[in-house]
Amino acid sequence: MTIIVTGAAGFIGSNIVQALNRRGITDIVAVDNLSRGEKFKNLAGCEIAHYLDKHEFIRQVREHALPYDNIEAVFHEGACSDTMEHDGRYMMDNNYQYSLDLLDWCQDERIPYLYASSAAVYGKGEVFREERELEKPLNVYGYSKFQFDQVVRRRLKEGLSAQVAGFRYFNVYGQHEQHKGRMASVAFHHFNQYRENGYVNLFGAYGGYDKGGQTRDFVSVEDVVKVNLFFFDHPEKSGIFNLGTGRGRPFNELAAATVNACRSAEGKAAMTLEELVKEELIRYIPFPDALKGKYQSFTEADISRLREAGYDGTFFDVDEGVGRYVAWMLENL
Numbered sequence: 001m002t003i004i005v006t007g008a009a010g011f012i013g014s015n016i017v018q019a020l021n022r023r024g025i026t027d028i029v030a031v032d033n034l035s036r037g038e039k040f041k042n043l044a045g046c047e048i049a050h051y052l053d054k055h056e057f058i059r060q061v062r063e064h065a066l067p068y069d070n071i072e073a074v075f076h077e078g079a080c081s082d083t084m085e086h087d088g089r090y091m092m093d094n095n096y097q098y099s100l101d102l103l104d105w106c107q108d109e110r111i112p113y114l115y116a117s118s119a120a121v122y123g124k125g126e127v128f129r130e131e132r133e134l135e136k137p138l139n140v141y142g143y144s145k146f147q148f149d150q151v152v153r154r155r156l157k158e159g160l161s162a163q164v165a166g167f168r169y170f171n172v173y174g175q176h177e178q179h180k181g182r183m184a185s186v187a188f189h190h191f192n193q194y195r196e197n198g199y200v201n202l203f204g205a206y207g208g209y210d211k212g213g214q215t216r217d218f219v220s221v222e223d224v225v226k227v228n229l230f231f232f233d234h235p236e237k238s239g240i241f242n243l244g245t246g247r248g249r250p251f252n253e254l255a256a257a258t259v260n261a262c263r264s265a266e267g268k269a270a271m272t273l274e275e276l277v278k279e280e281l282i283r284y285i286p287f288p289d290a291l292k293g294k295y296q297s298f299t300e301a302d303i304s305r306l307r308e309a310g311y312d313g314t315f316f317d318v319d320e321g322v323g324r325y326v327a328w329m330l331e332n333l
Contacts, residue, residue, distance in 0.1 A: 002049070002068045006031040006057070006102070007078030011177040012116065012169070012224055014042035016075050019225045021047050029068065031057045031078060042176045054078060058098060061105045073163075073232055074106055076115040080141070088140040095144035100151060103164065107155070112163035112235045114228055119170045119217070119244065119299055121146040128217075129302040130168070130240050138294055149240055156238060163235040167227065170244030170301050173321070174221030175328045186251065187218070187322050190258040191329055199281050200255045206287035207297035212252035214297045217244035220321035223313070230311050237309050244301025245315040255282050257319045261326035 003020060007013035008030035017028055026047040033054040034040060043051075052060075060066045079095045099115060106113040120142030121135045122128050132153075137143045145168075152166055173185035180188075190200045202212040209215070227243050252273055259281050260270040276282045316324070 001070050001072040002027050002029060003072050004029045004031060004068075004074045006054070006074070006076045007116075008032050008048070008051075009034060009039040009043050010077060011042075011174075011180060012172065012221060013075065013077035014046065014176045015174070015221050015225050016077065016228055017043065017046045017048065019229060033078075036179065039179045042179070058101065062101055064105065064108070071109065071111050073112040073114060073235075074102065075228060075232075076102055076113065079116060079145075086140065088143075091140045091144045092147075095141070096148050099148045103151070103155070106164075107161050110162040112165075112232070114163075114165045114231055115148075115167070117149055117166040117168045117240065118142065118145040119168050119242070119301065121149060121168065122296075122299070124296060126298060127302070128170075128242060128244075128300060130242060130305055138296075152240060160238060163231070164238050165231045166240040167224070167243040168241065168301070169224060170217040170219050170242070170299055172219055172221050172224055174224075174325050175332070176221070178333060185218075186216075186254055187258055187325055188329075190255050191262065191326055194259055194262050194281075199283050200259060201283050201285050202251050202255055203287045204284045206292070207295070209250075209297050211284040212255065212282070213250045214295075215248040215250045215300070216254075216296070217246070217248050217299045217301045218254055218318055218321070219244045219301075220316045220325070222321070222324070223315045226313055227306070227311055230313070231309075234310065239305065239309065241306045241309065242301040242303055243306065244299070244303065245317075246301050246303040247315075247317075248298060248300035249318050252282070253318050254322065257322040258326060260319075261323045262330075264323075265326070265330050 005013050005017050008017055009032040028048045029050045030048045031052050031054055121137050123136040123138040125134050127134050135146055137146050173187040177184045193200045204211045256273045256276055
């Protein structure tokens with residue numbers, strides 16, 4: 001049985017491939033665009049059956065010409081995740097139409113389809129529940145994800161021939177994101193700031209939040225993969241689901257966890273936030289004018305639907321999840 005993973009050389013896609021390998025699954029078709037060749041490193045330690053360029057894959061999907069029998073599932077992680085990308089035509093073709101063509105093909109072929117959505121569909125909202133009236137994306141990236149979710153909602157009502165499960169990822173961090181540059185997680189940037197400068201910068205007060213107090217739902221890629229594989233194991237379950245921890249945490253907490261994990265690796269004792277600020281290991285900079293009015297100061301996934309679907313796994317808290325990630329970066333980067 002073949003499994004297709006799009007965005008396979010990317011952040012979440014490569015972690016899914018790796019997790020499938022741990023289950024002994026190697027009959028995997030890895031789909032990606034390696035015009036940025038450094039991404040190959042994310043797959044170098046993985047076992048796959050075949051690599052297929054994204055554009056050739058899309059052509060074969062649209063022509064119903066994929067030469068694989070008994071496809072067990074498609075994990076669709078391939079997308080442009082740059083929230084600052086302003087080319088709406090590109091974004092809708094890459095994130096919306098690509099996803100739609102693949103959905104149509106999977107439904108025609110009765111193949112389970114698990115895909116990446118995004119918490120960006122909620123915009124500046126303060127309630128993050130999978131309901132239409134709460135969804136107001138701030139940028140064309142969020143809109144591309146929102147619009148595809150709307151198609152899925154209609155299909156769910158009309159009836160499906162095979163599983164369709166979408167996951168609204170919140171602030172994911174973890175191994176294999178180093179190629180993402182400025183779009184990599186805050187934990188990744190904090191790690192590099194501390195290693196290069198000896199301190200971490202956080203935004204000052206903004207939007208009713210004190211300095212470093214802006215809050216996000218930070219979720220480890222390890223947990224993201226576990227949820228994906230839960231639905232892979234339960235092809236009878238369909239829907240659109242938030243994928244976060246359900247617990248928003250301030251940037252102060254993430255920065256402290258990152259610095260303390262680095263200090264631990266140096267043989268130094270952990271410090272409280274107050275001590276880290278006093279020693280200027282955590283510093284604050286004025287909130288950028290360019291982000292005012294475009295910034296989510298708070299996110300926290302309502303994971304009620306995920307729980308109702310039967311997923312009862314625990315999620316790493318920031319200290320443990322970031323600690324594991326820092327240990328991986330120190331060994332691999």
